[in-house]
Amino acid sequence: MTSADETQQRPAGDPAGPALDRFYTVIPAGGVGTRLWPLSRASAPKFLHDLTGSGTTLIRSTYERLAPLTGEKVMVVTGDPHRDAVCAQLPELDEADLVLEPSPKDSAAAIGLAAAILHRRDPEIIMGSFAADQVIAPVEAFQSAAREAVVTAATGRIVTIGISPTHPSTGFGYIRRGQALGVEGAPSAHQVVEFVEKPGEETAREYLDTGDYLWNAGMFVAPVGLLLQHLAAAQPELHAGVVEIAEAWGTERQQEVMERVWPDLPKTAIDYAVAEPAADAGDVAVIPGHFTWDDVGDFAAIARLNPAKEQDAMTVLGEKARVYSDQSSGVVVSDTRRVVALIGVEDIVVVDTEDALLVTTTDHAQSVKQAVEALREKGDSDVL
Amino acid sequence: MTSADETQQRPAGDPAGPALDRFYTVIPAGGVGTRLWPLSRASAPKFLHDLTGSGTTLIRSTYERLAPLTGEKVMVVTGDPHRDAVCAQLPELDEADLVLEPSPKDSAAAIGLAAAILHRRDPEIIMGSFAADQVIAPVEAFQSAAREAVVTAATGRIVTIGISPTHPSTGFGYIRRGQALGVEGAPSAHQVVEFVEKPGEETAREYLDTGDYLWNAGMFVAPVGLLLQHLAAAQPELHAGVVEIAEAWGTERQQEVMERVWPDLPKTAIDYAVAEPAADAGDVAVIPGHFTWDDVGDFAAIARLNPAKEQDAMTVLGEKARVYSDQSSGVVVSDTRRVVALIGVEDIVVVDTEDALLVTTTDHAQSVKQAVEALREKGDSDVL
Numbered sequence: 001m002t003s004a005d006e007t008q009q010r011p012a013g014d015p016a017g018p019a020l021d022r023f024y025t026v027i028p029a030g031g032v033g034t035r036l037w038p039l040s041r042a043s044a045p046k047f048l049h050d051l052t053g054s055g056t057t058l059i060r061s062t063y064e065r066l067a068p069l070t071g072e073k074v075m076v077v078t079g080d081p082h083r084d085a086v087c088a089q090l091p092e093l094d095e096a097d098l099v100l101e102p103s104p105k106d107s108a109a110a111i112g113l114a115a116a117i118l119h120r121r122d123p124e125i126i127m128g129s130f131a132a133d134q135v136i137a138p139v140e141a142f143q144s145a146a147r148e149a150v151v152t153a154a155t156g157r158i159v160t161i162g163i164s165p166t167h168p169s170t171g172f173g174y175i176r177r178g179q180a181l182g183v184e185g186a187p188s189a190h191q192v193v194e195f196v197e198k199p200g201e202e203t204a205r206e207y208l209d210t211g212d213y214l215w216n217a218g219m220f221v222a223p224v225g226l227l228l229q230h231l232a233a234a235q236p237e238l239h240a241g242v243v244e245i246a247e248a249w250g251t252e253r254q255q256e257v258m259e260r261v262w263p264d265l266p267k268t269a270i271d272y273a274v275a276e277p278a279a280d281a282g283d284v285a286v287i288p289g290h291f292t293w294d295d296v297g298d299f300a301a302i303a304r305l306n307p308a309k310e311q312d313a314m315t316v317l318g319e320k321a322r323v324y325s326d327q328s329s330g331v332v333v334s335d336t337r338r339v340v341a342l343i344g345v346e347d348i349v350v351v352d353t354e355d356a357l358l359v360t361t362t363d364h365a366q367s368v369k370q371a372v373e374a375l376r377e378k379g380d381s382d383v384l
Numbered sequence: 385m386t387s388a389d390e391t392q393q394r395p396a397g398d399p400a401g402p403a404l405d406r407f408y409t410v411i412p413a414g415g416v417g418t419r420l421w422p423l424s425r426a427s428a429p430k431f432l433h434d435l436t437g438s439g440t441t442l443i444r445s446t447y448e449r450l451a452p453l454t455g456e457k458v459m460v461v462t463g464d465p466h467r468d469a470v471c472a473q474l475p476e477l478d479e480a481d482l483v484l485e486p487s488p489k490d491s492a493a494a495i496g497l498a499a500a501i502l503h504r505r506d507p508e509i510i511m512g513s514f515a516a517d518q519v520i521a522p523v524e525a526f527q528s529a530a531r532e533a534v535v536t537a538a539t540g541r542i543v544t545i546g547i548s549p550t551h552p553s554t555g556f557g558y559i560r561r562g563q564a565l566g567v568e569g570a571p572s573a574h575q576v577v578e579f580v581e582k583p584g585e586e587t588a589r590e591y592l593d594t595g596d597y598l599w600n601a602g603m604f605v606a607p608v609g610l611l612l613q614h615l616a617a618a619q620p621e622l623h624a625g626v627v628e629i630a631e632a633w634g635t636e637r638q639q640e641v642m643e644r645v646w647p648d649l650p651k652t653a654i655d656y657a658v659a660e661p662a663a664d665a666g667d668v669a670v671i672p673g674h675f676t677w678d679d680v681g682d683f684a685a686i687a688r689l690n691p692a693k694e695q696d697a698m699t700v701l702g703e704k705a706r707v708y709s710d711q712s713s714g715v716v717v718s719d720t721r722r723v724v725a726l727i728g729v730e731d732i733v734v735v736d737t738e739d740a741l742l743v744t745t746t747d748h749a750q751s752v753k754q755a756v757e758a759l760r761e762k763g764d765s766d767v768l
Contacts, residue, residue, distance in 0.1 A: 038725070324759055326751065339740040339767045341422070341755045344748030345732070352741055356723040357734075359743055364728030367710065371725045375708055383723045 015185040016147050019154035022126045023221075025070040026114040029059055029078040029086065029132035030104060035298040035368045038356035039333050041384055047132035048085050051296050053306050053317055058296070059132040060089045065139050066130060069146055075099060075118065076132070077110040096250055102262050107218075108273035109265045112231050112238055116246035119224040126153045128221040129270070134295050135305055141291040148186035148287045149221040155183055157285045158222040158230070158278045160192065162214025163293050168204035173197055173216040173271075177286050192284040195276050214286060217293050220275065230278045238273065241265045298365035299349040303331040314342060318352075330362060356383040399569040400531050403538035406510045407605075409454040410498040413443055413462035413470060413516035414488060419682040419752045422740035423717050425768055431516035432469050435680050437690050437701055442680070443516040444473045449523050450514060453530055459483065459502065460516070461494040480634055486646050491602075492657035493649045496615050496622055500630035503608040510537045512605040513654070518679050519689055525675035532570035532671045533605040539567055541669045542606040542614070542662045544576065546598025547677050552588035557581055557600040557655075561670050576668040579660050598670060601677050604659065614662045622657065625649045682749035683733040683742075687715040698726060702736075714746060740767040 014020075033046030040046040047059040054061060063074060075097040078086050083100055087093060099113060111129050118125045128146060136142045142161075149159040162175040178191035195216060199207060207213035232239040241261045248257035278284045294301055306315040314325045318334030324341045325332075330348035332340055340352055349365060351358040360368065376384055398404075417430030424430040431443040438445065447458060459481040462470050467484055471477060483497060495513050502509045512530060520526045526545075533543040546559040562575035579600060583591060591597035616623040625645045632641035662668050678685055690699040698709045702718030708725045709716075714732035716724055724736055733749060735742040744752065760768055 038723075322764060324755060324762065324764070326755060326758070327748070338738075339422070339759065339764050341740065341742045341744075341752075341759065343742070343744035343751045343755055345729075345743055345745060348729070348743065350741075350743055354722075356725065357736055357741065358725045358727070359729055359732065359734055360725075360727035361729060364711070367727050368725075371708060371710060371727055374710070375723065375725065378708065380706065380708070380723050 016151045019126065019151045019185075020069060020147070022122075022124050022154065022223075023070050023150045024073045024075065024118055024125045024127050025066045026111065026118075026127050026129045027059065027062055027066075027074060027076045027132045028107060028110045028114075028129060029076055029082065030101070030107075030110065031133065033133065033296075034372050035366065036296070036302075037351075037368055037372045038353045038358055038383060039335060039351050043081065044085070045079075045082070045133075046296065048082070048089065051302055051305070051317065052135055057089055058135065059086065062130055062132050062134065063090055063092075065136060065142060066128070066146070068143060069150070070128070075114050075127075077101065077114055078132075079104065102259060105262065105265055106267045107270040108231070108235060108238060108268045109242065109262075111270045112228070112235075112273070113242040113245055115222075115224045115227045115231070116242040117249045119228055120246050120249065123225050125224045126150055126221060127224050127227070128219070130219050131295070134217070134293060136291055136293050138291060142289060145188075145287045145289040145291070146219075146221070148183075148188060149219075151185040152181065152183050152189040152285050152287065153221045153223055155181075156223065156226065156283075158220060158226060158275065158283055159189070159285045159287060160275065161217060161219040161221075161289045162286045163217050163289050163291070165208055165213065165215050168201065168208045169215065170198055170201055170204050174199065174204075174207055174213040175216050175286050177212055177214065177288075181285055183285075186287065188288055189285050190288075191282070192279045192286045194279055195271065214288055215293075216271075217289070218271075219289075220270075222274075226278075226283065227274055230274045230281070230283070234277045235266060235268065235273045238266050238268070298368060299331060299333070299351065299360070300362040300365035302333065303347075303349070303362050306331065400535045403510065403535045403569075404453060404531070406506075406508050406538065406607075407454050407457065407534045408502055408509045408511050409450045409458045410495060410502075410511050410513045411443065411446055411450075411458060411460045411516045412491060412494045412498075412513060413460055413466065414485070414491075414494065415517065417517065417680075418756050419750065420680070420686075421735075421752055421756045422737045422742055422767060423719060423735050427465065428469070429463075429466070429517075430680065432466070432473065435686055435689070435701065436519055441473055442519065443470065446514055446516050446518065447474055447476075449520060449526060450512070450530070453527060453534070454512070459498050459511075461485065461498055462516075463488065486643060489646065489649055490651045491654040492615070492619060492622060492652045493626065493646075495654045496612070496619075496657070497626040497629055499606075499608045499611045499615070500626040501633045503612055504630050504633065507609050509608045510534055510605060511608050511611070512537075512603070514603050515679070518601070518677060520675055520677050522675060526673060529572075529671045529673040529675070530603075530605070532567075532572060533603075535569040536565065536567050536573040536669050536671065537605045537607055539565075540607065540610060540667075542604060542610060542659065542667055543573070543669045543671060544659065545601060545603040545605075545673045546670045547601050547673050547675070549592055549597065549599050552585065552592045553599065554582055554585055554588050558583065558588075558591055558597045559600050559670050561596055561598060561672075565669055567669075570671065572672055573669050574672075575666070576663045576670045578663055579655065598672055599677075600655075601673070602655075603673075604654075606658075610662075610667065611658060614658045614665070614667070618661045619650060619652065619657045622650050622652070682752060683715060683717070683735065683744070684746040684749035686717065687731075687733070687746050690715065 033040035077099040315331040321334035328342040335353040417424035461483040562577040699715040705718035712726040719737040
């Protein structure tokens with residue numbers, strides 16, 4: 001997206017304009033996606049794949065979804081081994097906006113460091129953190145919620161986007177919302193009362209009935225100063241570390257400081273380090289998002305996100321795929337040019353890569369993680 | 385097998401000795417084994433694979449099963465493209481004993497030509513025809529039946545080996561036996577009354593009840609002169625053709641005559657061209673074989689022939705196989721070094737080759753043939 005495109009998206013006199021001018025997107029791109037092995041693996045994690053048949057990878061889709069709001073003001077935090085793949089996916093990315101983690105450190109370190117670097121550039125920046133491996137539709141509904149989140153963040157709040165739940169899921173954490181905030185340009189902004197962990201089934205049903213609970217999708221938008229202030233309070237050591245790295249960022253000391261400080265940073269999630277304490281302090285707002293959202297956790301999700309076009313037809317992902325199926329249903333993910341023939345197999349999951357093949361069913365999609373662990377123990381790490 | 389081994393198998397004064405001295409094995413090695421795609425294919429048909437986990441290919445096993453009776457007197461009839469593979473499997477084979485068909489012509493031409501060539505070498509030869517792709521156990525029971533067949537053939541009969549049926553199969557043709565023949569050295573030799581086609585279920589049950597019916601395994605042993613005599617009567621054109629080729633065999637004209645005559649030979653089965661008319665003439669005997677016999681027609685047969693060693697364990701074929709399975713049963717045939725992970729799939733058949741992958745169930749093993757036809761129509765012949 002060029003800034004010309006960006007301008008087209010913003011009508012003259014848009015009340016969100018001043019807030020959006022401060023907006024900077026941060027995309028944490030971590031996590032192997034073990035349940036998507038052998039497609040997703042250490043050397044080619046989930047976000048580097050096209051899991052929706054859209055023709056673009058998840059990280060590229062994330063970038064393009066934000067571009068109309070953020071332009072090229074995008075920072076990516078990812079593992080050092082993924083530098084080249086990420087640059088190939090996001091050629092627009094400035095080198096100063098690519099943060100390479102020497103080792104995985106959970107979300108608080110990744111997002112905290114991004115906030116610290118951006119804060120040194122401009123303390124007025126409002127950053128939005130959106131994971132690289134989520135599938136969202138319709139994009140317009142997401143953009144509308146993100147815009148309200150930015151406007152609300154400009155009033156001095158940490159803002160999360162919560163998904164309007166469609167069923168009593170026990171797989172997500174929830175956000176309980178309080179009173180409407182009456183923010184100009186963000187009519188759906190509400191106070192957050194609390195974040196709650198994944199509930200049991202009965203509790204989930206109660207949540208749904210009240211209408212006050214939203215799914216926590218881990219998306220939030222915040223003024224970098226406010227975010228760092230909460231991080232400093234809850235995790236002073238982590239805060240000091242990311243500020244030290246940020247001070248060296250873009251200088252010749254960057255590499256040396258990163259390698260010295262990063263390994264000792266505490267491993268914790270941004271939810272504990274910032275979001276929950278900030279909510280307790282009354283500093284968190286929520287914008288309800290009326291869109292579907294999936295982090296493509298396993299192959300059952302892929303089958304769900306890519307319904308077969310005809311009865312008795314397989315969902316097929318893979319540009320080069322050559323699939324023949326007869327009396328079969330399920331999903332084939334092909335990373336090769338091999339012919340895959342399926343006969344009489346239902347709800348099957350076949351994932352065909354150069355060095356590893358997975359055959360399971362959508363019902364057993366969650367068990368892929370154990371298989372990967374078993375293969376590691378067997379000494380088959382070359383394919384993990 | 386060396387002739388020293390051969391001698392060990394034949395006690396001094398063996399009454400079968402003179403007959404066995406005339407014995408020559410012919411191994412027709414044809415048929416792609418389409419139901420075993422993608423393992424078996426035009427370039428690597430069934431008989432070139434180890435389908436039993438024994439460590440030897442089916443054609444090699446066939447050769448070794450007969451060696452104690454026949455020594456190195458073995459002729460192979462196969463398709464021209466398989467010359468090198470067959471020679472690699474049977475290094476003992478003399479060049480004059482390798483008959484390469486320019487094109488597939490069904491069994492009457494293949495066996496008729498072998499008979500004609502052997503007849504020119506020595507009209508006293510008793511040939512036994514045993515397909516290259518059968519799995520037989522115990523080998524001793526087969527050898528005992530074959531020995532009786534050779535002794536009976538020496539009395540001037542075409543002799544078939546019939547399998548004692550264990551259930552009312554509708555998948556095989558049957559042989560109805562008549563009176564005992566009282567051949568010295570072949571106590572179980574009986575007259576053949578008739579050959580009958582694959583029966584319906586009720587008829588098959590009746591056959592089993594009478595005790596007079598045996599499965600037709602397509603194995604027969606005959607003096608070459610008698611075989612050619614029946615071929616001349618039933619298929620004069622075919623007979624004239626194979627005799628013309630045989631006359632040029634081993635001369636500089638061999639290639640020229642083969643290429644000129646072979647293409648116009650009628651396509652028919654040896655059953656129609658020789659066995660059935662000979663039975664009508666009272667010239668056919670049968671030896672009951674008390675062994676299991678399988679032509680490994682599909683992957684269900686492979687699963688059956690290779691039972692998994694533990695409960696909840698897969699049958700795995702393939703020297704290089706790297707298979708992980710969890711809550712799964714069935715068979716994996718691996719022709720690659722790829723890791724194959726199976727989770728929660730039952731009675732599954734996975735066949736993994738470099739350029740094609742099949743996933744089906746033992747219940748659908750018969751449908752593989754249609755898949756191959758469909759792939760051919762789709763233009764995927766490169767993997768067939």
